[in-house]
Amino acid sequence: MRARCLIVDDEAPARAELRYLLGGFDQVQVVGEATNAEEALTLLRSLDYDIVLLDIRMPGGTGIEVAEALRSGSNPPKVIFTTAYPDYAPDAFDLDAADYLVKPFDAERLGRALTRALAPGQGDADSESTPAHGVPAAPGSSAAPAPPAEPLARIPVQQGDRTVLVDASSIIFATAARGYSYLQLAGERVLVSYSLNELERRLRGHFYRTHRSYLVNLDHVRELRPDFKGALVLVMDDHRRSRVEVSRRHVRELRKLLGL
Template identity: 65%
Template sequence: MTPRALIVDDESPAREELRYLLEDAPGDLNVQVVGEATNGEEALVLLRSLDYDLVFLDIRMPGLTGLEVAEQLRELPKQPKVIFTTAYPDYAVEAFDLAAADYLVKPFDAERLARAVERALGSGSSAQTQEAGADDGAEAAPARDSSPPDRERLVRIPVQRDGRTVLVEGDAIVYAAAARGYSSLKLAEDKVLVSFSLNELERRLHGHFCRVHRSYLVNLRYVRELVPDFRGHLVLVMNDRQRSRVEVSRRHARELRQRLGV
């Protein structure tokens, strides 16, 4: 049976865009949008009257917030999978505390949406587990790219801030860290969330960026020191104000030393 979806967003253009992206999603994605709601109260009425498989849920809406709606979904006999779709990255921790399947920060494309749906329906969980885990014994293979490894090019990463899309220069990123459903970028004075996976960031950030762990991608220009920890693992001390420390996995240590010439 085709999964049935409900779109909840107080803005009509956002609902229309999501419908379009679902229709335009790559691969064999087949989701039937059978309802729309403009606020949390309306969404709960629909969710209590029909079994849905997926709910695309905005967070900031008049009345009930998306987080409050997700909390009440726990009372339903059949709980749909929730994918948050929002312009604000600030609520990701609260969203995953509510067992969200994914957290998409607007704007997102059809490919990113398709991965979220696949994860929610159960076919994308394995890849995500490999990306976000921290056990050094079962690492996912680093992403490969056909581009020359040291090619210099202008790279900007879109970051959502206060309803605006801010383009962050690649050179301003100290390191990127994987998290469930998103990644964090450590900047010189700030840390921000983006909806890209670490593998996606690795494909975008060529040249002086290096994967040092399945959960970390570092800007080699910010590496200040290489020090061993108490287990004998290599740790990078970064040249930012906080002197951030980034763990290096054993499988990536040799490549890192070669890239740094040590």
């Protein structure tokens, strides 16, 4: 049975683009469109949807407010946020969103989001998703692994209508966020469209994967402290003195890298 999908966006071209992209996935059927929060809630109360593609900024209420209202239902649909604004990602994931797509995105990225929505509990926040439950690969995609990317000296960060290039050397550490990642800088945390696996491939050199959820710039490690589980905790040199876990299987290699 095809998953019933509702598209919620106040811009007609955006709705048309989403409908077009969803046409490439046989397991998903678009059965409704809404242009604002009130219309969305009316439709969601009248029919059981499986997936909602939800914009953030709309007339009459935000997508965050719609997602909050859905949580009170007995069987809420999976929510995939689709927005031009990365700033709301922490709020979205606090509401257990299946994914958070920052426009523009392509069919492959949408396919990964649909996989998460239709196969809850499979994979983890930093894993590279594979098609499941009959969700096909995005049109034109290949099952072959991509060649290793060249190391990036700077990472693009979307901030509203601007793209800021962040020097890799200023990244303290990165954490996984369901297909995206947060970069902890000296005085702020920013969201980027790379998964942690992608960052690990691109940020080689002084970066080390200490845990499935953390990628650390070893140049910014201030202290090493043992934890109660026999592993380590790294204290970083950002303004918060953030603490980063090191899994036990990585302790020996990390000590060697640090010359200990």
